[in-house]
Amino acid sequence: xxxxxxxxxxxxxxxxxxxxxxxxxxxxxxxxxxxxxxxxxxxxxxxxxxxxxxxxxxxxxxxxxxxxxxxxxxxxxxxxxxxxxxxxxxxxxxxxxxxxxxxxxxxxxxxxxxxxxxxxxxxxxxxxxxxxxxxxxxxxxxxxxxxxxxxxxxxxxxxxxxxxxxxxxxxxxxxxx
Ligand code: S3P
Numbered sequence: 001x002x003x004x005x006x007x008x009x010x011x012x013x014x015x016x017x018x019x020x021x022x023x024x025x026x027x028x029x030x031x032x033x034x035x036x037x038x039x040x041x042x043x044x045x046x047x048x049x050x051x052x053x054x055x056x057x058x059x060x061x062x063x064x065x066x067x068x069x070x071x072x073x074x075x076x077x078x079x080x081x082x083x084x085x086x087x088x089x090x091x092x093x094x095x096x097x098x099x100x101x102x103x104x105x106x107x108x109x110x111x112x113x114x115x116x117x118x119x120x121x122x123x124x125x126x127x128x129x130x131x132x133x134x135x136x137x138x139x140x141x142x143x144x145x146x147x148x149x150x151x152x153x154x155x156x157x158x159x160x161x162x163x164x165x166x167x168x169x170x171x172x173x174x175x176x177x
Pocket of ligand 1: 012013014015018019037048081082083084085122123124
C-alpha cells in the first residue's frame with residue numbers, strides 16, 4: 001500500500017488536542033475523521049463515563065481494543081485515539097501496520113486546565129478536589145509519556161498551540177517528508 005493511503009493516527013494524553021486538531025486535519029486532507037471514543041460510545045450505547053462506572057476500566061479497554069482492531073483495517077482515515085490506547089501494545093501494533101502515528105504532548109498544567117472544563121468524558125480524572133486531580137494526572141502522565149514518544153513517528157508539543165495551529169504544523173511536517 002502507498003504511504004498516501006496510510007491512516008493518520010493521533011495519540012496523546014487527554015486534553016492535548018487530538019480531537020479538535022484531528023477534525024481540522026481531516027477536513028484539510030479531505031479524509032474521514034474517526035474518533036475512537038465516539039465509536040466506543042456508539043457500540044456500547046453508553047457514554048464513556050457510564051461505561052467506566054457500570055463496567056469498569058477493564059471492560060472499557062476491551063471495547064477500545066475491539067474498535068481499534070476494526071477501524072485499523074480501513075485506510076485513509078484520520079483517527080483520534082483515547083489517551084489510554086497506548087497502554088495495550090497490540091493497539092499500537094495494529095494502528096502502525098497502515099498508519100503514521102502522531103503524538104501530541106502538552107505540559108501538565110495546560111492539560112489540567114483544559115480538561116477541568118470538560119470532565120464528563122474523563123472519568124479517570126474525576127477526583128474530588130483540584131489537588132487530588134492534579135496529583136492523579138501527574139502519575140498517569142508520567143507513566144504514559146514514554147509510551148507516547150516510543151510509539152510515534154512524529155511528536156508535537158501542543159502546549160502553546162491552538163487546534164488550527166497544531167493542524168497546520170502536522171500538515172507541513174507531513175509535506176516535508
Ligand atoms: C482515557 C482518555 C479518554 C477516554 C477515556 C480514557 C485515558 O479519551 O478514552 O476517558 O485513559 O486517558 P481522550 O484522550 O480523548 O480524552
